[in-house]
Amino acid sequence: MPVYSPSLVFLELLAGYIICGLVAIIGFAVAWKIATGHIDISKILTEKDGSPGGAASMARFQLLIFIFVIALSFFLVVISNIKIIQARPGDRGLPGLPEVPNGVLAVLGISTSGYAVGKAIQHGAGTGDDGEKKP
Amino acid sequence: MPGIMELITWEGLAFLFALFGIVVVRVLTGSLRTRGLIEGTTAGGSRFVSAGRVQLLIVTLVAAAQYLTQVWNSPQRFPEIPQNWLLFFGGSQVLYLGSKFHGKRNNRFHV
Numbered sequence: 001m002p003v004y005s006p007s008l009v010f011l012e013l014l015a016g017y018i019i020c021g022l023v024a025i026i027g028f029a030v031a032w033k034i035a036t037g038h039i040d041i042s043k044i045l046t047e048k049d050g051s052p053g054g055a056a057s058m059a060r061f062q063l064l065i066f067i068f069v070i071a072l073s074f075f076l077v078v079i080s081n082i083k084i085i086q087a088r089p090g091d092r093g094l095p096g097l098p099e100v101p102n103g104v105l106a107v108l109g110i111s112t113s114g115y116a117v118g119k120a121i122q123h124g125a126g127t128g129d130d131g132e133k134k135p
Numbered sequence: 136m137p138g139i140m141e142l143i144t145w146e147g148l149a150f151l152f153a154l155f156g157i158v159v160v161r162v163l164t165g166s167l168r169t170r171g172l173i174e175g176t177t178a179g180g181s182r183f184v185s186a187g188r189v190q191l192l193i194v195t196l197v198a199a200a201q202y203l204t205q206v207w208n209s210p211q212r213f214p215e216i217p218q219n220w221l222l223f224f225g226g227s228q229v230l231y232l233g234s235k236f237h238g239k240r241n242n243r244f245h246v
Contacts, residue, residue, distance in 0.1 A: 016139045020146060027150040035157050042161070046168050055171025058188050058231065062195045068155055069199045073206040073213060075147050080210040082140065103216030107198070107224060114228040121236050122245075 047122070059115035066111050070104065175238070175246035185246040187234035194227040 004012075033039040045061055046054040077098040137145075161167035173192060175185035198220065205214040231246075238244040 013139065017142070020139065020142050024146050027146070027153075031150065031153040031157065034154070041158075042167055044167070045172075053168065055174065055176075056169045058172060058191055061169075061172060062191065064158070065195055065199050068151070069203050072151055072203065075151060076206055076210040077213055079140075079144050079147070081212075084211070086140065098212055101213050101215050103221060104213055106221055107216060110221075110225050110228055114232060117232050118235060121232065121239050 057115075057118075059111070059118050062111050063115060066108060070108065074098070074100075175244050177244045178242055183244075185234070187231040187246055191227050191231045194224060198224055 030039070034041055043054070045056045045064070047057040047060065048054050081096075081098060158167065162169055171182070173184055173188045174182045175188065176182055201220075202214065202216070235246050238246055
C-alpha cells in the first residue's frame with residue numbers, strides 16, 4: 001500500500017469534511033423549504049379527474065413509495081460496500097458502486113409504464129377530444 | 136470528532152428519513168392530498184371504493200415492505216426479486232389498468 005504524507009492525509013480529510021458540510025447544508029435547505037411549503041409538494045399525488053382539485057393518483061403514489069424504497073436500499077448497500085472496502089483495503093474484487101439487479105429495474109419499469117399507460121387511457125383511449133366514443 | 140464515514144451515513148439517513156417524515160406528516164395532516172386514492176367516480180359523479188386501486192395499493196405496500204426488510208437484513212448487495220413476485224406485481228398492474236380502460240371505454244366509471 002502506498003504511504004502518503006500526513007499533510008496530504010489531513011488535506012483529504014479536510015476536503016471530505018467540507019464536502020460533507022456543503023451537502024448537509026444543501027440537504028437541510030431542501031428539506032426545510034419542503035417542510036415550510038416554499039417548495040410545494042401538495043399536488044405531487046393528484047391528477048385531474050374532473051372533480052375540483054383533482055383526486056390522488058394510485059400510480060403516482062406507487063412511484064413515490066418505490067423511489068423511497070430504492071433510494072434507501074441503494075444508500076444502505078453503498079454504505080455497506082464502503083465499510084467492507086475499508087475493512088479489506090487490499091481486496092480488488094469488491095465493487096465501487098452496487099449493480100442494480102434486473103428485477104429492481106423491471107419493477108421500476110412496470111411502475112412507470114403503468115403510470116404512462118394510465119395517463120394514455122385517461123386522456124382518450126377509445127374517445128375523441130369531445131368525449132365521444134370512436135367507432 | 137466523528138469519522139467521515141459515520142458522518143456521511145448519518146447525513147444520508149437523516150436526509151432520507153426527513154423527506155419520508157415530511158411526506159408522512161403531510162399525508163396525515165391532509166396538506167398532501169390523498170383524497171380519492173382508493174376511490175373511483177361513476178359517470179354520475181358519485182364516488183365508490185375501487186377494488187382495482189385497493190389491490191394495487193396492498194400489493195405495492197407489501198412488495199415495498201418485503202424488499203426493504205431484505206435490504207435492511209443483508210445490505211451487502213441488492214436482493215434479487217423472485218420471478219413470481221414480478222409476475223404478481225405485473226398482474227396486479229394489468230388488473231388495475233384493465234379496469235381503468237374498461238371504465239373509460241364504456242364511459243361508465245373512472246378509476
